[in-house]
Amino acid sequence: MNNEQQIIAVARKTIATESEAIANLAALVDAEFAAAVDYIFNSQGRVIITGIGKSANIATKIVATLNSTGTPAIFMHAADAIHGDLGTILESDTVICISKSGNTPEIKVLVPLIKTRGNKLIAITANRDSFLGQKADYVLHAYVEKEACPNNLAPTTSTTAQLVIGDALAMALLDLRGFSSKDFARFHPGGSLGKKLYLRVSDLTSLNEKPQVHPDTDLKDVIVEISEKMLGVAAVIENDSIVGIITDGDLRRMLTKRDSLKGITAKDIMTKNPKKIDNDAMAVEAIKTMDTYGITQLLAEKNGTYMGVVHIHNLTKEGII
Template identity: 70%
Template sequence: MSNNEAIKAVAKEVIEIESSAISHLKSLIDDEFSSAVEYIFNSNGRVIITGIGKSAIIATKIVATLNSTGTPAVFMHAADAIHGDLGTIQKEDVVICISKSGNTPEIKVLVPLLKNGTNKLIAITSNRDSILGQQSDFVLNAYVEKEACPNNLAPTTSTTAQLVIGDALAICLLNLRGFTSKDFAKYHPGGALGKKLYLRVRDISSANMKPQVNSGADVREVIVEISEKMLGATAVIEEGRIVGVVTDGDIRRMLNRYDNINGLTAGDIMSKNPKSINADAMAVDAMEIMEKNSISQLLVEEDGEYAGVIHLHDLIKEGII
């Protein structure tokens, strides 16, 4: 077997081992899992998540997911906890400890210290019979038969299982909270994802020039307006309201259709009933309309009157596309 084929075979085997383990987790979701979710949901404190080694790395990701979906969470490294960071835990907090074996030296030291307080302890572990499993108030079973590592040593399948259990926990809490896309946007204001959730049409169109002519405008005036405003189109307006649009494409079609353009007006060459969008709509909705209709710009309306133009290039610049 060539190196190329051998590499692909190993990769496929890893994916098969891990996917089988994840699929098996479904059978481990029980009433205890539900009770743990409900306890966190009804608590008045934060979720403190701790672990050691690779489990600590998984813990930081679960903390990030909980925070972004409406459940306040804090990471506390298990080794640091026994050297002063136990002060992170407040009276009403819930503690989640992640450990595959549940019997690592740091966990053995930490668990009794956690149990000295009044905080509930939730375990995410593959070993219910471990010290962690026996001492926890709730056990979220993350059992895996074997690691993807051929020596069954490097944490691979087990950390994937821990991550999936954490995701399941976070999404269950999200559903109980009725957490919506608007709530999500509050915690994700940056980047393309945040912009899709909060950026509105007016936020973009207000920065553009506002090309417009009346229906009786000479075609040369129309061409100048399109050229100067640099948006590839101009609205045709009567009494503040949109009656049509003239685009670069309309100008090209006019030149193909007429040998003499003298006397032509905006009303003669405009497209009637153009696509438009309300200024208060989400920018991502503007993108969907443009894609669906294969157009590059949309006229913007506010309170029934013409308010400007939003262009496909604006959405690309903002990272919406």
Template identity: 70%
Template sequence: MNSKSSIINIAKQTIETESKAILNLSSLVNDDFADAVTLIYNSKGRVIITGIGKSAIIASKIVATLNSTGTPSIFMHAADAIHGDLGLILEDDIVICLSKSGNTPEIKVLIPLIKRAKNKIIAITGKNDSFLGQHADFILNAFVEKEACPNNLAPTTSTTAQLVIGDALAVCLLELRGFSSSDFAKYHPGGALGKKLYLRVEDISSVNEKPKVNSSTSIRDVIIEITAKMLGVTAVVENNKIIGIITDGDLRRMLTKVDDFSKLTAKDIMGANPKRIQAEAMAIDALELMEAHGISQLLVEENGNYAGVVHIHDLIKEGII
């Protein structure tokens, strides 16, 4: 029983059981689902999501998903609600209650109190004829034939179904709101994903040094400039326009070709027409350009003028990579 093959088979059976149950959910989506989404979309209040046991954990996740996609939501544990937390429900709030059976003692106490306050109730349950189902304004059917647990006891498939229903709600509301990637970034400014959506090249390059030389600068002074600015590169500019670039690699290659570089200038070793990026471009675009050309720095332009350097290390530090 403890063989690798047995373990693999059990894992596969669990995944197959849950995937079949999830696929069946699509056949259970009806007018109640559409009406519930419309109710939330048009509401002036928040969404309060509650549950008991494992359903409470799923409720917390659905709250997080809704909040991150533009629907203000709050988690309320069903047990805590009947011991004081019921006061967080405001007049215009909508309550979503998760319960597989819809008949737990806490639910039977909680639902009449919410009904008395005249808040709308959306049920996510596997039993439409349960106490919760009978008293909810809308039922989102999360029926599953059996749990993945071999004893058909531990909440597994049923909680997965609840989570999928929550995701479907969130995505429908996201689409109705026209929630864009820039909106998503507003709610995730500290994460790597958010930074990919809002961080611009100028946000990074503006805090870097701005190495530059002109075409007649001696190689000695080029080396001094690259060393002092610590970016491994310098722009070659004329009238603040980029005409070339010199990197650490260019200097090393020069040393393999000439014995005396005392008379050489920046123009003699620079790379002409270097890759560059606009200051207002997204930082993720800078990364893609670097990866496409196998380089680690880009010169930055703003209104046609040299504006600085963005280095791949900057992108790593910001979590873009």
């Protein structure tokens, strides 16, 4: 077996091992899991998640997922906790402790301190019979038969299982909260995901010039308007309403068909009944329309009045396509 074949074989075996372990987790989700989720849902405090080593890395990811889906959460490193960071935990907080073995020295020191404070303790562990498993109020069982590591040492399958249990916990809470796409947008206002959920056409048209001409506007003035506004298009407007559109492509096609440009006005070359979008529509609707008709600009209107142009470059700049 050459290097390439060996690499592919090891990678596939790793994925298969972890995939099988994740599939087996479904059977471990039980009434105790549901009770833990219900307790967090009905509590007035935050979720404090702690761990040591690779489990601490998984804890930070679960914290991020919970925070982004409506459950306030804070990461507390297990080693730091026993050296002053226990002050992070408030009376109403729920503590989740992540540990594969449930028997590490730091966990054995930390767990009694948490219990003494009276906080509910939830364990994510592969070993129900461990020190952590025995002391926890709820155990979320993240058992794995073996690590993907050929020496069965490096945390691989076990950390993947912890992460999946954390995702299951977060999604169960999301469902109980009725957390909607609008809620998601409020928690992700700066990212492309959030923008897809809250950005409107009006947010984009307001950034652009507003190219427009009258049906009787002379060709030269049409060209000047399109050039100066730098959007490759001009709306043909009569009584504040859109009656047509002229693109730079229309101009090029017109030049190839006509020998004389004398006397040509906007109405002679405009496309009637152009594709339009409501200025209050979501920006993602503009993307769908552009994609459907193979165009790069859309004229926006509100109550029949021309409001401006949304260009595909606006959507690209915002990172939503």
